[in-house]
Amino acid sequence: MFVEFVARGEKPKSMYDTVIAGAGPVGLLLACELAMRERSVLVLEKSVEADSPLKRMPFGLRGLNAPSVESLDTRGLLDEFEVTKRVKNPHAGMPQGAKRPIGHFAGIPIEQGLVDSSQWKYRLESSAPPIMLTEMAEVEQILARRAEELGVEILRGVDMTGYAWGNDHVLVECGERHFRGRWLVGCDGARSVVRKQGGFAFEGTEPEFTGYSLSVELHGAEALKPGRVMTTRGMYLQSQPGYMVLQDFDGGAFHASGRPITREHVQEVLRRISESEVTVTAVLAATTWTDRARQATSYRKGNVLLAGDAAHIHAPLGGQGLNLGLGDAMNLGWKLAAVIAGEAEESLLDSYEAERIPVGISVLDWSRAQVAMMKPTPEARAQHAIMRDMMETRDGATYVAGRVWGVTTRYEVGDAHPLVGMSAPNFAFDDGATMATLLRDGRGVLLDFAGDDAVRATAEEFALPYARRVAKDSLGLGAVLVRPDGIVAWVAESDVPLRRVLERWFARKVAA
Ligand SMILES: Cc1cc2nc3c(=O)[nH]c(=O)nc-3n(C[C@H](O)[C@H](O)[C@H](O)COP(=O)(O)OP(=O)(O)OC[C@H]3O[C@@H](n4cnc5c(N)ncnc54)[C@H](O)[C@@H]3O)c2cc1C
CATH class of the missing domain: 3.40.30.120 (Glutaredoxin)
Known part of the structure; x- marks a missing residue:
């Protein structure tokens, strides 16, 4: 659906190689990848403030998996991450040693001592850690700093409202202001304007539950068990005193209703799910989310592309969304830079979709499989029990860890050799380089x-x-x-x- 480009209103001052909508982690990493290859990049971000309490611990806690950690390592950014140095286990009261949970599937912990990393033939001792804890604010700050060092222009408080496609560029509208780019990439999150205005099909499944991330004050909290607790009504997790995650299988109705998250409502949901008489005396902060799982059927239309949550959404079970989006940015960055520079034909971008859409499908299905086993039904409980037995075996725990940590992710690039399409092993050389x-x-x-x-x-x-x-x-x-x-x-x-x-x-x- 290309439209003839018609300049409207104020004439843009200059043309950028790429305009990126959204200064979330995905937009910022993509900006860095383009700018390091000397492409001019403008990032438009609707929020005025870069930081917010929701981007800080505990709400903003994020787990990065192996491909993300390796990407940051290859760009020399890993040492700048501080949260990982002080937060080793965010969940209070969890077992330590061999029983230490290092992730989960459908709430079933992956026990560290069961994971047999010798099964991952191409991971060397010199490899970066397969998992790292961080905060949204930290990821964004580090990437924004690097982007600006590389000459990226980041405009905050600029809400992209629409765009018009031309044959060789895109006119991006932000209210009264206009910007031009040869390429537009929508990294503008789950409610992406770029995706909606571009008519990208966004297909998938509707939610089973409303998820709550809560900071609360409780009376009678000792009635709650530690860890992720599945009940006949849903799931609750008190990871630190007063910080709770709930899953209420209401078909996502509360999240969709837009109703305020009141103390009374939180207490009703928590009591019902935990089957206890715990009292919520105050709600300090609260947000809801769902397991709605949808993915764009294509990531590119002409000179408009999608990456990150703009291209795919799913439940944050096991923390995969940010990792999926950072993988999109790494995959797209060098290809788009090469096309802009005339070093490669535009058809190189076909491989962005060909490689990243299957990874997205696999992550969405991983999320759906967990939701199916977490439902408070006899059938789901039966499947959950079998999965728990399997995860108590070495091979079961190793398989699940391999998927959650992304160490077994491989692009199908038409080569039978098992290493081709995977992340390069972090070879250590005799001169100290890696x-x-x-x-x-x-x-x-x-x-x-x-x-x-x-x-x-x-x-x-x-x-x-x-x-x-x-x-x-x-x-x-x-x-x-x-x-x-x-x-x-x-x-x-x-x-x-x-x-x-x-x-x-x-x-x-x-x-x-
Ligand atoms: C509770 C919870 C826990 C999670 N835990 C994990 C985890 O542990 N690991 C993990 O990998 N993932 C996790 N995720 C998912 C992860 O946070 C997202 O997948 C990730 O933030 C997506 O990054 P993004 O840059 O694509 O989008 P976003 O982070 O949503 O950034 C999009 C940016 O675009 C801006 N924007 C939006 N519209 C416009 C517009 N019209 N004009 C200009 N700017 C605009 C927004 O303000 C925002 O800054 C979790 C999610 C939730 C809700």
């Missing part, structure tokens, strides 16, 4: 362990960064091509020739 440090400049690398002249010549021919290194453990590989987003594109042991991979990378036929 794979993460080789990826700092966001250009990818052709890493040669064997000193193969043909590999070196191909790198020179395509102006690919080349590194001849000795790794402490090269996992028996001769050479590895790693994309700018840290994904392995080819290994010397691949069944696909290097040139065919480069054809995909540059999205054009390369000389034989």
Whole structure:
């Protein structure tokens, strides 16, 4: 649905390579990825203030998984994260040692001592941690600082209200103000204006419950059990004194009603779910959410793209949404930068959808499977009991941890070698460098362990960064091509020739 571009109102002063709607974590990471490749980026953010209590602990607590932690590591940002250094376990009263829960599926804890990481053949000792706790405010602050250092313009208090597509650019409207970009990326969250105005289909399933994140004062709190407690009415979790999460299986009705979250209402829901006489004496802060699960059926229409919650929404069970969105930004960033620079054909962007939509489907289904097992019905309880038995086995716990931590995520890129399409192992080299440090400049690398002249010549021919290194453990590989987003594109042991991979990378036929 392209419309002929008609300039309206005030004439924009300049043209940006990319305008990004939304300075959430996804918009900011994407801005960094584009700006580090010298693309001009404008980020429009409707909130005036960058910080808010909801972005701070406990409401703003977020778990980053392996792909997110690795991405931050490859960009040299990991050391700036402080919350992880002081908060090791956010849930008070949880078991420690081998029984320490390091995530959950449908409220069933994953016990640390059962996870057999030796099953993840490509994770090396030098790998970044597979999980890290942070706050929304911290992620956004670090990414905003980096973005501004890289020359990104972030305009706060600017609400994007609409846009008009032209053949070679997009006119973005923010009330009376207008901005132009060759590309527009909607990182404007679950209620995305970019998605709605662009007519992107957003398909999926309706909610089963209203979720509550609450800061409350309680009388008689000792009646509540520690941990995530499933009852015949729903689920409650008191993770720290006074901080509660509830799931009330009302079909999402309360969240949709827009009614205020009063003390009386919270007490009624908590008493009903916990089957106790606990009294709520004050509600200090409260927010609701649901398990509505929807995904855009395409992430691109011409020069308009979607990423993050704008492209997919689901329940925050097991904390996946931010990770999914950061993965979108990493995947899209280098591709869009290469297209803007004329280094690759526009069709390279087809691989953004081809790679990220299946990851989104898998995360939405992971969320739906949990909701199905958490419902207060006899059938769900029966499935839940079986799942609990399986998660008490080594293989069961390892499988679930692999999915939650994202260490088994792999793009299907048409190569049978199991490493191709996965995050590159964080090889440690004899000179003290690591794979993460080789990826700092966001250009990818052709890493040669064997000193193969043909590999070196191909790198020179395509102006690919080349590194001849000795790794402490090269996992028996001769050479590895790693994309700018840290994904392995080819290994010397691949069944696909290097040139065919480069054809995909540059999205054009390369000389034989
Ligand atoms: C209770 C809860 C717990 C969660 N826990 C986790 C977790 O542990 N791990 C995890 O991975 N995920 C978690 N999530 C999900 C995660 O917070 C989101 O998936 C993530 O914030 C999405 O980032 P985003 O940048 O796409 O969108 P957002 O964070 O929603 O940012 C969108 C930005 O766009 C701005 N915006 C919106 N409309 C406009 C407009 N018209 N013009 C300009 N700007 C606009 C907004 O103000 C906002 O700043 C949780 C979510 C909830 C609700």
